[in-house]
Amino acid sequence: MNKIILTVFLQLAILSLLFRDALGGTFILKDIRPCENGDISQIKEVRVTPCDKEPCKIPKRSSVLMEVDFIANQNSTKPKLSIEAKITDVYLPFPNLKPDGCNGKNLQCPLLKGKSYTFQYNLEVLPYYPTITALAKWNLTGDDEKDIFCFLAPVSIEPAQS
Ligand SMILES: *[C@@H]1O[C@H](CO)[C@@H](O)[C@H](O)[C@H]1NC(C)=O
Numbered sequence: 253m254n255k256i257i258l259t260v261f262l263q264l265a266i267l268s269l270l271f272r273d274a275l276g277g278t279f280i281l282k283d284i285r286p287c288e289n290g291d292i293s294q295i296k297e298v299r300v301t302p303c304d305k306e307p308c309k310i311p312k313r314s315s316v317l318m319e320v321d322f323i324a325n326q327n328s329t330k331p332k333l334s335i336e337a338k339i340t341d342v343y344l345p346f347p348n349l350k351p352d353g354c355n356g357k358n359l360q361c362p363l364l365k366g367k368s369y370t371f372q373y374n375l376e377v378l379p380y381y382p383t384i385t386a387l388a389k390w391n392l393t394g395d396d397e398k399d400i401f402c403f404l405a406p407v408s409i410e411p412a413q414s
């Protein structure tokens with residue numbers, strides 16, 4: 253009896269996951285702002301999946317795939333990632349960030365100046381994140397601390413879906 257209930261439960265859980273992915277499309281962000289003293293001309297496109305309009309809503313306990321098509325403005329052996337949320341005038345780092353730009357970001361290092369790349373990052377929103385709409389700052393820097401890209405995009409952290 254319990255086993256049957258458990259099996260049905262698991263199947264429903266898997267179905268709802270599949271369903272969510274099938275429903276969640278990819279959104280091309282239009283609201284991309286440069287960082288202070290920044291330049292976003294090297295960014296070709298930024299996509300978020302799943303997202304259907306800006307600001308992208310990310311429920312806690314879920315994740316979104318962030319993709320950035322860019323042209324490298326420098327050679328870089330060790331690009332470094334930082335992601336922060338701008339809350340009023342303060343920047344708070346996203347917890348659990350994996351800063352190594354070469355590892356698991358779909359980038360082949362060294363980056364070569366003038367070449368096109370697609371950066372990918374699975375942003376996880378954990379249950380203890382604040383429920384707010386904030387500007388997220390995505391900053392990838394090269395060997396000499398010079399920005400490869402840096403932009404701000406609004407995201408809305410939503411309560412977990414039940
Ligand atoms: C990006 O991050 C680096 C450190 O990782 C920092 O030196 C730089 O100032 C940041 N750039 C911007 C525009 O915030």
Ligand SMILES: *[C@@H]1O[C@H](CO)[C@@H](O)[C@H](O)[C@H]1NC(C)=O
Binds near residue numbers: 327364365
């Ligand atoms: C970047 O690296 C390539 C390949 O190693 C090299 O040919 C080129 O001169 C380098 N460019 C700069 C600006 O350092």
